[in-house]
Amino acid sequence: MRVVVLGAGYAGMSAAVQLAARTKGRGDVEVSVVDAHERFTERLRLHMAATGQPLARYGLRELLGNAGARFVCGRVTAVDPAARTVRLGDGRELGYDTLVYALGSGADLGAVPGAGDHAYTLDSLRDAERLADGLGRLTGGPVVVCGGGLTGVEAAAELAERYPRLGVVLLGRDEPGAGLHPRARAYLAAALRRLGVDVRAGVEVAKVLPDAVELAGGERVAAGAVLWAAGTRAAPLAAAAGLAVDGLGRIVTDAALRSVSHPDVYAVGDAAAIRQGYGLMHGTCQSGMPTGVHAALSIVRQLAGRAPRPFRFGYYHTPVSLGRRDAVVQFTRPDGRPRPLLLTGRVAARYKETVSAAPWPTFARMLRLPASGAWWPRGGRYTRREAAA
The missing domain is CATH 3.50.50.60 (FAD/NAD(P)-binding domain)
Known part of the structure; x- marks a missing residue:
């Protein structure tokens, strides 16, 4: 065979x-x-x-x-x-x-006009290194992360910790960590605030431009770089x-x-x-x-x-890194619904590192x-x- x-x-x-x-x-x-x-x-x-x-x-x-x-x-x-x-x-x-x-x-770069032309992705190591190279040469921000799911959250936290001078904006339809237990969501939100991430939930991206992201309704969010993590x-x-x-x-x-x-x-x-x-x-x-x-x-x-x-x-957990020294780990029921049990802080970061390795x-x-x-x-x-x- x-x-x-x-x-x-x-x-x-x-x-x-x-x-x-x-x-x-x-x-x-x-x-x-x-x-x-x-x-x-x-x-x-x-x-x-x-x-x-x-x-x-x-x-x-x-x-x-x-x-x-x-x-x-x-x-x-x-x-x-x-x-x-x-x-x-x-x-x-x-x-x-x-x-x-x-x-x-x-x-899904075909989701909105301009995403395929003007946004970075994290689809491969080459894509990630391309973003790193672009950020190293960027003279002004902010970095706009489109997508409030866990990929977007992890990326926003990492970028904010590594490039505090640029500023990071996280755009999403839902609150970050929407599927987590309320205590985990609260911890995640506090961590993003500590890192200086500007979280804007309840918004929908309509178009990606060379220097901005246009929202449904016409508002524009200035962007030095855009990372597409929305689906x-x-x-x-x-x-x-x-x-x-x-x-x-x-x-x-x-x-x-x-x-x-x-x-x-x-x-x-x-x-x-x-x-x-x-x-x-x-x-x-x-x-x-x-x-x-x-x-x-x-x-x-x-x-x-x-x-x-x-x-x-059946699912077991949802680990989310929040930079290199912080994380939240949500333990789940087999169907993915959150249990009350979670880890936070350095213990959660070590747990996430173990899972990643x-x-x-x-x-x-x-x-x-x-x-x-x-x-x-x-x-x-x-x-x-x-x-x-």
């Missing part, structure tokens, strides 16, 4: 390493991973890279080679489900029997390939994470529209890695002649997996017995 994994982010790497480790030495299984970059992108830390802080360098080729997988460096330009092939930008084609689609999502959209490749997608371009999956239109395609991470009993999952590292693990275990089950099992997932060591631990049974850290839904059944 030829298994091709598209994308080496958190979900794709979880699928590839888990599967390769469990099928290593088998002559009938070949695992290939395609990504445009040879370096693993720590998306959890891109707001740090955007302020010029160096990130650790993790090589994909070495880890995947140790796992027994083949790494293919290239940009995916098309998928042909009928021919079961993937086309790369340099003209190469890869054939597959089973595809794991993990190309993720990016900032995401999956890459258009899946829709172009004829796979069933939702309104955001995410592949619609069945209970086992297979495409409802093409069951030989598994969709994982935030490239997938995955429904649980509490609704559609939202894309995070916390949920993305288990989807990758589930896809790998499902393929292993198929190799053994067994049917894939339904995917089940965890994925790569997790991939390395997967290489030491036993031949049967699933492994997943606390909060996952698998047990060894379930995987082997």
